[in-house]
Amino acid sequence: MTKQATRRRGDDLVRSIHEAVLAELAEVGLGRLTMEGIARRARTAKTSLYRRWASPHDVLLDAIHDEHPQEVPSPSADDLRGDLIRALRQLVEWTRSPTAAAAAAILGERKRYPELAAALYERVFDARGGRFTLTVLRYYAARGHLDPALITPVVADIGEALVLKHSLDADAPPSDEQLAAIVDQAILPAVGRGPQRAAR
Amino acid sequence: MTKQATRRRGDDLVRSIHEAVLAELAEVGLGRLTMEGIARRARTAKTSLYRRWASPHDVLLDAIHDEHPQEVPSPSADDLRGDLIRALRQLVEWTRSPTAAAAAAILGERKRYPELAAALYERVFDARGGRFTLTVLRYYAARGHLDPALITPVVADIGEALVLKHSLDADAPPSDEQLAAIVDQAILPAVGRGPQRAAR
DNA sequence: TGATTAAGATACGTGGCCGTATCTTAAGTG
DNA sequence: CACTTAAGATACGGCCACGTATCTTAATCA
Numbered sequence: 276m277t278k279q280a281t282r283r284r285g286d287d288l289v290r291s292i293h294e295a296v297l298a299e300l301a302e303v304g305l306g307r308l309t310m311e312g313i314a315r316r317a318r319t320a321k322t323s324l325y326r327r328w329a330s331p332h333d334v335l336l337d338a339i340h341d342e343h344p345q346e347v348p349s350p351s352a353d354d355l356r357g358d359l360i361r362a363l364r365q366l367v368e369w370t371r372s373p374t375a376a377a378a379a380a381i382l383g384e385r386k387r388y389p390e391l392a393a394a395l396y397e398r399v400f401d402a403r404g405g406r407f408t409l410t411v412l413r414y415y416a417a418r419g420h421l422d423p424a425l426i427t428p429v430v431a432d433i434g435e436a437l438v439l440k441h442s443l444d445a446d447a448p449p450s451d452e453q454l455a456a457i458v459d460q461a462i463l464p465a466v467g468r469g470p471q472r473a474a475r
Numbered sequence: 476m477t478k479q480a481t482r483r484r485g486d487d488l489v490r491s492i493h494e495a496v497l498a499e500l501a502e503v504g505l506g507r508l509t510m511e512g513i514a515r516r517a518r519t520a521k522t523s524l525y526r527r528w529a530s531p532h533d534v535l536l537d538a539i540h541d542e543h544p545q546e547v548p549s550p551s552a553d554d555l556r557g558d559l560i561r562a563l564r565q566l567v568e569w570t571r572s573p574t575a576a577a578a579a580a581i582l583g584e585r586k587r588y589p590e591l592a593a594a595l596y597e598r599v600f601d602a603r604g605g606r607f608t609l610t611v612l613r614y615y616a617a618r619g620h621l622d623p624a625l626i627t628p629v630v631a632d633i634g635e636a637l638v639l640k641h642s643l644d645a646d647a648p649p650s651d652e653q654l655a656a657i658v659d660q661a662i663l664p665a666v667g668r669g670p671q672r673a674a675r
Numbered sequence: 676t677g678a679t680t681a682a683g684a685t686a687c688g689t690g691g692c693c694g695t696a697t698c699t700t701a702a703g704t705g
Numbered sequence: 706c707a708c709t710t711a712a713g714a715t716a717c718g719g720c721c722a723c724g725t726a727t728c729t730t731a732a733t734c735a
Contacts, residue, residue: 282712284703306503306504309691311691320714321694380583387504430661437636460627510724511723519682522684
């Protein structure tokens with residue numbers, strides 16, 4: 276009866292639960308996400324969960340919904356290479372957030388839980404306003420430094436794809452040196468800079 | 476007592492179970508893989524499973540172990556572009572196999588079940604003997620058609636990475652046209668061919 | 676054919692999560 | 706300071722997977 280001296284309410288409690296569900300997801304995975312588990316981790320009563328949500332997935336959707344996307348990189352100067360590296364570094368940093376871990380878990384089981392994946396794209400990816408490197412490439416194309424015809428969907432994906440592949444293979448995101456290699460050896464050649472012979 | 480007129484034994488039964496565990500994995504995911512589920516799907520008794528394996532993961536490991544990797548592409552002629560496209564197409568086709576689905580499920584939960592991921596690399600990826608496009612690139616480099624210095628780890632990963640990213644985004648592997656776009660717009664520029672101005 | 680081996684069927688207690696109901700009590704409200 | 710609102714604690718039957726034990730019986734072998 277008397278276990279809690281203090282008691283969270285409203286948004287305060289909801290925020291704790293959102294944290295809890297992301298942590299629980301990271302630990303046990305989407306398939307083992309459970310109301311009791313979330314309640315335990317949030318140090319609340321199962322009852323309080325059921326008052327608001329009908330299932331673990333509902334809690335998770337709400338938590339994702341609540342995530343405010345971080346800002347997109349803004350190209351800084353006349354430094355295409357540096358801006359690309361910085362854009363990828365932002366991607367890598369996002370990778371370490373709880374939302375990113377949740378995103379990975381959800382995408383990994385997309386076939387089994389399509390509603391979650393759909394919500395993820397709506398709430399997180401679309402809301403973020405597009406790819407990281409694409410923003411940079413468009414900026415330089417608009418200023419006449421790049422041929423806009425070269426900025427195809429495939430080219431816009433090169434950086435993100437290689438970061439993803441590296442993370443998958445090495446189980447860790449690429450270092451700054453590796454990001455530079457990605458920019459130098461894959462992205463820049465695709466937009467007409469190099470590899471060996473400079474394009475202008 | 477009398478439900479089965481016929482009865483599988485030995486390797487025959489084991490093969491059925493291996494199929495069953497891969498199918499079960501595809502359906503319910505790694506987190507919900509269960510001895511009873513596997514037994515149900517393989518139409519065998521739980522007892523028979525426990526006679527050989529101690530856990531669902533053990534069954535899965537055994538099933539993966541058993542998979543014989545398919546052959547690696549052999550470059551055919553003096554057609555770098557065509558060979559690259561064919562190599563990626565082989566990757567896409569592998570993608571549709573049960574083992575590939577299992578691999579995806581395991582890699583998605585690598586953090587939670589590292590032993591499975593390790594076994595996967597040993598049994599499947601390493602045994603396959605390397606990347607798809609890498610084989611092709613090395614072939615042409617050895618014949619003096621490409622600068623070997625350009626075939627870095629990053630460049631060797633471009634094709635696979637973009638196929639992976641596309642599959643993730645679109646929830647379906649790329650079409651032949653999209654594979655061609657990947658080769659033309661990302662791989663060939665990185666090895667000094669293109670994008671617009673031919674390198675030789 | 677008769678003996679041996681291994682699979683099938685069934686049952687059991689245990690434990691975890693389910694969803695709900697009930698009651699107590701702390702936190703906010705006028 | 707009453708009063709209302711909402712969270713905490715607990716208990717319940719139901720279901721499902723666990724891991725094991727026991728018995729029957731088909732497949733294989735000598």
